[in-house]
Amino acid sequence: MKPLRILHSESSNGWGGQEHRTFKEMLALRERGHDLELVCVPHARLGERLAGEGFTVHHVAMRSGADLSAVCAMRKILKHGRFDVLNTHSGRDSLLGGAAARVARTPLIARTRHLALAITSRATYTWLPHKVVAVSDWVRRYLVSEGVPQRDVVTIYTGIVRQPPVSRSTLRAELGLGDEAVIAGTVAILREKKGHADLIRVAGPLIEQRPNLHFVFAGDGPLFSEIEASVRAQGLASHIHFLGLRRDIPNVLAGFDLFVLPTYQEALGTSFIEAMAAGLPVIGTAVDGVPEVIEDGVNGLLVPAHDDRALAGALLHLIDSPDERRRMGNEGSRITRSRFSVDTMADEMIEFYRSSLAERGAMKRAGVHPHA
The missing domain is CATH 3.40.50.2000 (Glycogen Phosphorylase B;)
Known part of the structure; x- marks a missing residue:
């Protein structure tokens, strides 16, 4: 032809x-x-x-x-x-x-x-x-x-282009974290509609309940300095880490235990797809095209936007359930091989x-x- x-x-x-x-x-x-x-x-x-x-x-x-x-x-x-x-x-x-x-x-x-x-x-x-x-x-x-x-x-x-599996991420060594740390990570530009502020709002109480919990934000953007300053002012800098713009996203994702992005607006959500391909369970908001990527309870969890209680609950569920994280991560990886x-x-x-x-x-x- x-x-x-x-x-x-x-x-x-x-x-x-x-x-x-x-x-x-x-x-x-x-x-x-x-x-x-x-x-x-x-x-x-x-x-x-x-x-x-x-x-x-x-x-x-x-x-x-x-x-x-x-x-x-x-x-x-x-x-x-x-x-x-x-x-x-x-x-x-x-x-x-x-x-x-x-x-x-x-x-x-x-x-x-x-x-x-x-x-x-x-x-x-x-x-x-x-x-x-x-x-x-x-x-x-x-x-x-x-x-x-x-x-x-x-x-x-x-x-997405599936990347070769990363045998061992350098992220934990970079941040001085051991294998006992549970890392909830985000890869997204830091702007209002991505929902970083919502995540930080629920982070404090969660870290008090689970001292081994750490959040990692990869990406830069117009709100980078403002959000980073807010974290420092709340005394959370030892548990919320900012990586800035990274070129080694497969390496970064391989260091996460789960991926979370409480976005307010998303045509589809390629960042979720990238995380799924890396074998991670994903937490997202039930807005726009995101439910076409995340099937609640199958490859991740969906929560309403602007709902701190639901977001915190979804995070706790996956933080405390390594077997569930593994199951959802495997299913997400399978989905990305065909549909995405x-x-x-x-x-x-x-x-x-x-x-x-x-x-x-x-x-x-x-x-x-x-x-x-």
């Missing part, structure tokens, strides 16, 4: 879950024989990472959502590259790239929705793209409620592109032109 030519677009210059998924997806589809390129803003970290992997990366400024020079530049890239698909990811590149692809008559325009935030431009989900990919069923249902035709939205979960693998994501994206292209071709032959 003929390889697909796919152009991804991204107007963000940062690096988060959205960019990481695009990076993994492009690598996986290239391994399957398809041709992929990226158009992004200058100095975008995604562009730098993909260029380092040998991808062709085009740079367009994308100064605003009405930047006609950007539309012309992207149209030229699309026409010259004869792409089968344009897959957009953020608001600005969806506006500009979508308009460019319409003018260039690109056969398929798709947008991937990565976030649990309210949408700000319906046109970038209804009029400009032909199809939309949601990273969870929760996101898909939300988009349909906002007017995106149900037939035009598909859920494809974000997959990069291979599954890549295969489903290819099937999505091919079926969408075939559908559009059939409609054109029949003289039907929805979203033409």
Whole structure:
């Protein structure tokens, strides 16, 4: 079957879950024989990472959502590259790239929705793209409620790359902790909606009850200094440890006994998936797409958001139950091998592109032109 030519677009210059998924997806589809390129803003970290992997990366400024020079530049890239698909990811590149692809008559325009935030431009989900990919069923249902035709939205979960098992983590030696310590760990950017403050609020009483309990926060972010200062002020610094930004996440996760993140908002929850792949039981909140990752009582525990009592209870249950931790961790690891693998994501994206292209071709032959 003929390889697909796919152009991804991204107007963000940062690096988060959205960019990481695009990076993994492009690598996986290239391994399957398809041709992929990226158009992004200058100095975008995604562009730098993909260029380092040998991808062709085009740079367009994308100064605003009405930047006609950007539309012309992207149209030229699309026409010259004869792409089968344009897959957009953020608001600005969806506006500009979508308009460019319409003018260039690109056969398929798709947008991937990565976030649990309210949408700000319906046109970038209804009029400009032909199809939309949601990273969870929760996101898909939300988009349909906002007017995106149900037939035009598909859920494809974000997959992870399973890392080789870490024989022995260096984390405990780094923190001066022995094997008797129970470590409840978190890997997430330190910002309000991740719920670190909730975790710290319940930590004090729990540490008094279980002196061998330690919390470890990996990640940086806008609230790092504020949260760290709060921990010191409460006299909890000997039991709540801040690692900052880490590049050795598999090593860090291998040092945890359980993973906990009382997030307020999460389109899916890739950090939970990474922890599950490392064989950890997970505690999360029953918000947005998280229940699609955590099955309560099977691979972890779900609690209501902002419920300190429920969060403390879930923590105590796993702290005191090593056999339960082991059982849930094994089940989580099993789930990530299929439902949340990069291979599954890549295969489903290819099937999505091919079926969408075939559908559009059939409609054109029949003289039907929805979203033409």
